[in-house]
Amino acid sequence: MVIIAITINMARINPTALNNLSMVKFKLQSLSAVILGLLCLAVLILAVPRFVASLYALYPESVLSQMPAHLPTDTYLNSIKALDDALTWDDNPEYWQAKGLCFLALLNFSNTSVVQRRLWLIDAKLAISKGLSGSPVDAFAWFRLAVVNKMLNVDAISEDLRLSLYAGRVEPELLMHRLELAYFSSLVLGSDESGLWLKQVNLAWQLTPTKLVAFVIENPYAQEWVESAFVYDVEQLKHFNQAYDNATKKSITTRTH
Numbered sequence: 740m741v742i743i744a745i746t747i748n749m750a751r752i753n754p755t756a757l758n759n760l761s762m763v764k765f766k767l768q769s770l771s772a773v774i775l776g777l778l779c780l781a782v783l784i785l786a787v788p789r790f791v792a793s794l795y796a797l798y799p800e801s802v803l804s805q806m807p808a809h810l811p812t813d814t815y816l817n818s819i820k821a822l823d824d825a826l827t828w829d830d831n832p833e834y835w836q837a838k839g840l841c842f843l844a845l846l847n848f849s850n851t852s853v854v855q856r857r858l859w860l861i862d863a864k865l866a867i868s869k870g871l872s873g874s875p876v877d878a879f880a881w882f883r884l885a886v887v888n889k890m891l892n893v894d895a896i897s898e899d900l901r902l903s904l905y906a907g908r909v910e911p912e913l914l915m916h917r918l919e920l921a922y923f924s925s926l927v928l929g930s931d932e933s934g935l936w937l938k939q940v941n942l943a944w945q946l947t948p949t950k951l952v953a954f955v956i957e958n959p960y961a962q963e964w965v966e967s968a969f970v971y972d973v974e975q976l977k978h979f980n981q982a983y984d985n986a987t988k989k990s991i992t993t994r995t996h
Contacts, residue, residue: 792829815841835870878907940968
């Protein structure tokens with residue numbers, strides 16, 4: 740009887756309690772829906788500019804994918820315009836680097852005046868620097884900046900090359916280009932980072948030995964510097980000298996015939 744009475748009393752109270760629970764549940768669901776809606780709106784706000792920017796960037800991406808093909812001047816100028824439009828929507832470091840590449844591509848046209856070439860170099864430097872400010876770990880971008888500064892006769896090549904080295908020490912496509920620029924700019928010999936550069940010579944010997952030997956043949960004064968990289972490895976020095984002698988003999992034979 741007691742159990743029956745309790746059950747009857749609960750039945751009398753439950754409708755109100757259930758109603759309150761339903762209201763709480765409804766409010767929680769409404770709050771969740773509002774929060775979810777705000778999150779979706781935030782994602783949409785962030786996604787739309789990037790999406791629009793990516794549409795503008797499609798054309799220059801297609802153009803740059805065809806390099807080093809010699810495309811018309813207008814192709815690169817239109818690419819720069821498209822990248823400017825993309826950057827108004829999304830300040831993406833990759834777009835800045837692409838813009839810098841387009842300006843550098845314009846330098847390949849021989850009918851360009853000296854003044855215009857310098858203006859394009861300055862524009863390329865600004866674009867590359869802007870891209871690096873947003874994404875500094877880019878060995879290729881730092882190298883391109885070093886090349887631009889060398890062409891502009893700016894005394895920042897040493898720092899650019901150093902940062903390129905720190906951003907990516909093992910870059911097979913960049914290795915010999917970086918070594919050559921460092922050597923010709925007299926930035927390696929006697930520098931505080933000479934040990935790091937000599938390690939790059941060792942790396943070049945491991946990854947691109949033919950290119951390293953060809954570089955020394957074309958630049959005989961670099962032989963002593965390259966050989967100093969093998970000072971603690973007599974066997975590798977022997978292999979390098981043998982490869983150098985063979986390549987030199989082959990080069991002489993080719994010229995005489």
